[in-house]
Amino acid sequence: MPDPRHFTTRRGFIAGLGFGAVSLYGAWAAYGAAPLPFGHTPSATPEPEAHGHGGSNGDSHGGHAAAAAPTADDFRLEHETFLRTYAQTDGSVDPHAASHGGARSHGHAHGASQGAPHGGHADEGHDDDGSATEPVTVFLMAQKFAYSPDLLRLKAGQAYRFRMMADDITHGASIQLGAASRIIRLRPNIISEQTITFTKPGEYLVYCTVYCGQAHDAMQGRIIIV
Amino acid sequence: MDTIPHDAPIMAGSGLTARIRTLPRPDKALLNLLFGAALLALVLGLADGLLTALARAGALTFFPDDAYRLLTVHGVSVFFYWLYLIQAALLLALAAAENSRGLALRPAAWAGAALMLAGFAVSEWISYTGTPLLYDGSPELAVDDPRSVGFFALGYLLLSAGLTASAVSGIATLLQPRRRGEAEEFGAVGFALFAWAGFLIVSAIAATNAFLPGLLWSLGAGPFPADHGTEWHILFHNLHYLPLMATVLVWYVLTRHLTGVTSIHGARLSKIVFAAYLVFVPPTSLYHMFLEPNLSEGVRVVGSLLSLFVSVPTLAAFAIIVSSLEASARAHGATGVFGWIRGLPWGNPAMANMGWAVVNMMVGLTFAFVLIQGELAPMLSDTFFVPGYFHLFAVGVLTQTFLAALMVLLPALNGGHLWRPALLARMPALVTAGLLLFAAAGIAAGTMGVPRRVFDVGYGGMAPAAWPVLMALVGIGASLFAAALSVSVYGVVRTLLSGRKLSAMELPAVDWKAGQNRIGAAPAWTGPASIAALVAAMYVFTIAAFQLIQSLPVAVIGGGHGH
Numbered sequence: 001m002p003d004p005r006h007f008t009t010r011r012g013f014i015a016g017l018g019f020g021a022v023s024l025y026g027a028w029a030a031y032g033a034a035p036l037p038f039g040h041t042p043s044a045t046p047e048p049e050a051h052g053h054g055g056s057n058g059d060s061h062g063g064h065a066a067a068a069a070p071t072a073d074d075f076r077l078e079h080e081t082f083l084r085t086y087a088q089t090d091g092s093v094d095p096h097a098a099s100h101g102g103a104r105s106h107g108h109a110h111g112a113s114q115g116a117p118h119g120g121h122a123d124e125g126h127d128d129d130g131s132a133t134e135p136v137t138v139f140l141m142a143q144k145f146a147y148s149p150d151l152l153r154l155k156a157g158q159a160y161r162f163r164m165m166a167d168d169i170t171h172g173a174s175i176q177l178g179a180a181s182r183i184i185r186l187r188p189n190i191i192s193e194q195t196i197t198f199t200k201p202g203e204y205l206v207y208c209t210v211y212c213g214q215a216h217d218a219m220q221g222r223i224i225i226v
Numbered sequence: 227m228d229t230i231p232h233d234a235p236i237m238a239g240s241g242l243t244a245r246i247r248t249l250p251r252p253d254k255a256l257l258n259l260l261f262g263a264a265l266l267a268l269v270l271g272l273a274d275g276l277l278t279a280l281a282r283a284g285a286l287t288f289f290p291d292d293a294y295r296l297l298t299v300h301g302v303s304v305f306f307y308w309l310y311l312i313q314a315a316l317l318l319a320l321a322a323a324e325n326s327r328g329l330a331l332r333p334a335a336w337a338g339a340a341l342m343l344a345g346f347a348v349s350e351w352i353s354y355t356g357t358p359l360l361y362d363g364s365p366e367l368a369v370d371d372p373r374s375v376g377f378f379a380l381g382y383l384l385l386s387a388g389l390t391a392s393a394v395s396g397i398a399t400l401l402q403p404r405r406r407g408e409a410e411e412f413g414a415v416g417f418a419l420f421a422w423a424g425f426l427i428v429s430a431i432a433a434t435n436a437f438l439p440g441l442l443w444s445l446g447a448g449p450f451p452a453d454h455g456t457e458w459h460i461l462f463h464n465l466h467y468l469p470l471m472a473t474v475l476v477w478y479v480l481t482r483h484l485t486g487v488t489s490i491h492g493a494r495l496s497k498i499v500f501a502a503y504l505v506f507v508p509p510t511s512l513y514h515m516f517l518e519p520n521l522s523e524g525v526r527v528v529g530s531l532l533s534l535f536v537s538v539p540t541l542a543a544f545a546i547i548v549s550s551l552e553a554s555a556r557a558h559g560a561t562g563v564f565g566w567i568r569g570l571p572w573g574n575p576a577m578a579n580m581g582w583a584v585v586n587m588m589v590g591l592t593f594a595f596v597l598i599q600g601e602l603a604p605m606l607s608d609t610f611f612v613p614g615y616f617h618l619f620a621v622g623v624l625t626q627t628f629l630a631a632l633m634v635l636l637p638a639l640n641g642g643h644l645w646r647p648a649l650l651a652r653m654p655a656l657v658t659a660g661l662l663l664f665a666a667a668g669i670a671a672g673t674m675g676v677p678r679r680v681f682d683v684g685y686g687g688m689a690p691a692a693w694p695v696l697m698a699l700v701g702i703g704a705s706l707f708a709a710a711l712s713v714s715v716y717g718v719v720r721t722l723l724s725g726r727k728l729s730a731m732e733l734p735a736v737d738w739k740a741g742q743n744r745i746g747a748a749p750a751w752t753g754p755a756s757i758a759a760l761v762a763a764m765y766v767f768t769i770a771a772f773q774l775i776q777s778l779p780v781a782v783i784g785g786g787h788g789h
Contacts, residue, residue: 004746004747005745005746005747006746006747006748006749006750008549008749008750008751008753008754009490009549009553009745009746009748009749009750010746011491011492011495013754014491014495014542014545014546014549014753015495015498015542015545017541017542017545017753017754017757018499018502018537018538018539018541018542018543018545019535019538019541020541020757020758020760020761021534021537021538021541021591021595021757021760021761021764022534022535022538023761024534024595024761024764024765024768025531025534026765027764027765027768027769027772028530028599028601028768031601031769031772033527033530033599033600033601033602033772034527034530034531035527035531159781169366169367169369170364170366170455172608172677174608174675174677175780176675176688176689176690177675177778177779177780178690178778178779179674179774179777179778180605180673180674180675180774180775180778181605181609181674181675182604182605182778182780182782183517183603183604183605183606183607183608183609183675184517184604185517185518185519185607185608186519187455187518187519187520188366190519190520191519192519193784194782194783194784195782195783195784196780196781196782196783197780197781197782198779198780199779199780199781200779202779203688205685205688205689207677207680207685207689208677208680209608209609209675209677209678209680210608210679211294211360211367211679211680212367213367214290214291215290216290216294216679216680217290217680217681217682218682220685220686220688222688
């Protein structure tokens with residue numbers, strides 16, 4: 001005997017409605033944010049180069065192909081070298097400027113200290129004409145309640161490999177970009193890396209988006225793009 | 227005719243209230259104690275939340291530590307003590323009503339209440355006086371203040387122990403009729419209560435796992451809890467869905483109480499849906515961690531895909547309730563596509579709270595599904611987008627639903643009647659209006675990058691000029707919904723405290739119960755149309771978010787991978 005119920009009141013139809021929101025997959029796939037069937041897996045955010053790193057406590061974060069993982073202490077050393085090398089008289093740091101420390105080698109130091117297969121940084125200093133295709137390595141350290149450096153001078157159209165770490169507790173190092181922000185969360189002693197290319201000149205706010213203590217609201221820096 | 231005929235019989239009461247009325251005195255005393263404590267937590271959380279919103283709007287100024295203490299008390303009071311004391315109370319009340327003979331293992335239930343109240347006192351005291359740790363109690367914020375970390379953890383551990391004891395009593399109460407041979411199997415509500423109680427115990431264990439290391443460290447008996455963040459995430463996800471599971475269960479119970487309608491799809495489907503929370507919730511937790519620097523791209527993609535399933539049980543339960551209501555209304559002569567909705571007893575404050583809770587759920591779900599996409603997390607996570615949408619759930623869905631339950635249960639428990647029901651029935655629309663303003667401004671602010679937890683959004687003039695304006699609108703929305711919600715809470719507290727002193731008044735209800743042979747022949751489009759509208763809205767806002775993130779003046783490779 002056929003079911004006298006209209007299909008909208010049948011059990012199977014009602015149970016199926018529970019999966020309605022799963023159909024949002026279509027929008028995700030259209031933007032390359034979800035894998036498509038038959039093997040094609042686009043991604044709006046490609047995997048960066050594999051690196052192995054570890055915290056100063058010797059933790060390792062597995063799954064990376066590095067032969068030797070730089071530690072948080074390695075990062076601190078490289079960060080100091082970066083600051084010493086590219087610090088300007090106005091307090092900013094400009095990785096394209098002539099070296100003040102006589103050791104324009106933060107890229108070399110990076111590779112040398114860890115022996116990791118980074119595939120080459122822009123370790124010959126950084127092209128002054130901004131035409132380099134290799135990302136320029138930039139270091140950013142977050143700590144209560146400031147960034148180091150707190151003023152970076154960079155170039156539009158140049159890719160920068162931002163190597164970042166929180167020195168003490170969890171912080172944010174988010175970048176305000178006008179209509180929206182790029183939110184970045186940094187954990188203590190875990191080295192985070194993103195390759196960022198700014199496409200428009202301007203002055204961008206860097207700010208902490210993870211509550212970190214009394215002066216959290218005042219924790220900010222700037223990136224000036226020319 | 228576009229609605230239900232007015233000759234449908236009015237119900238004078240239901241089995242639920244009758245069974246609550248006949249509970250033993252000690253059980254009534256315990257439930258009154260728990261309901262009262264839960265309402266106190268709600269009042270504290272609401273007051274501190276309003277102060278927080280006004281401070282963020284620039285209308286009030288506090289020293290930074292005081293401001294973050296207010297935020298801490300707000301989160302601790304609402305997210306933990308209001309939502310968990312009320313859950314424990316509702317679990318015990320509904321289990322006792324299912325049993326018809328009151329609570330089993332009554333000493334465990336009383337011990338649970340004592341532990342939870344002790345936890346409440348400890349948590350409130352240390353939140354008001356200690357280092358502000360926000361509601362997750364992260365020890366790294368107080369490495370030089372172990373006392374604050376220890377007492378904060380102690381409060382939650384007492385709450386967890388109390389919840390476990392309450393849930394054990396609830397389970398024993400539900401099992402008692404079967405052990406006595408009075409029932410062969412659980413009904414849909416009994417099964418849901420059983421699953422919910424079990425989930426509460428699992429979450430209490432997760433809470434112990436997250437907070438015991440902090441207590442031990444503060445006592446010098448353990449290492450610094452460096453993994454607190456991970457343990458918290460495991461707990462945090464469960465904490466989201468336990469109250470939602472409770473909400474769906476309360477909708478079932480109140481729908482039956484207010485309309486006489488039970489599921490037309492049978493108890494089995496309802497049981498499967500409740501069990502689905504246990505299946506779908508745990509694997510969908512990764513979306514909270516999309517910004518974690520040590521989460522790989524592959525895990526983020528898988529986490530996003532799994533997150534698509536997080537709404538399955540809630541939407542299925544919604545569809546069951548709505549189709550049962552609509553089919554029952556049509557069996558009683560309702561016509562028109564949505565006209566049957568007008569036949570619901572909207573003059574009853576419980577119905578109004580529940581109905582507007584559904585509206586809030588639909589809006590909240592829309593934006594929740596924007597957030598769960600891993601590629602969008604670098605634009606939205608850790609911003610005010612998160613509180614912007616989740617207040618639709620925490621206030622609009624959960625709090626209004628639990629207040630609806632109290633509006634039915636308290637008069638039955640104490641023999642009196644609800645305080646000024648006509649006024650209370652108007653509040654949910656106002657609460658929703660305030661929430662929609664709060665959410666719209668908050669989501670816009672968050673999308674622009676306003677941090678989730680910053681009081682001064684000026685950044686020395688570096689922040690966009692729109693930020694303070696949007697946060698001012700957030701403050702106005704918060705003031706509106708807080709004022710309307712305060713009236714609802716006041717009405718419930720008056721009802722609790724007045725007992726039999728309030729004059730008797732029958733609240734509107736309908737009886738749409740119909741025989742199975744009359745049900746379901748007519749189409750019932752409200753559920754499918756609602757879910758289609760929800761999905762369409764999800765598409766619109768998800769596409770808008772993708773367009774926005776792609777329009778930013780940066781190209782980024784690597785979403786925060788850590789090494």
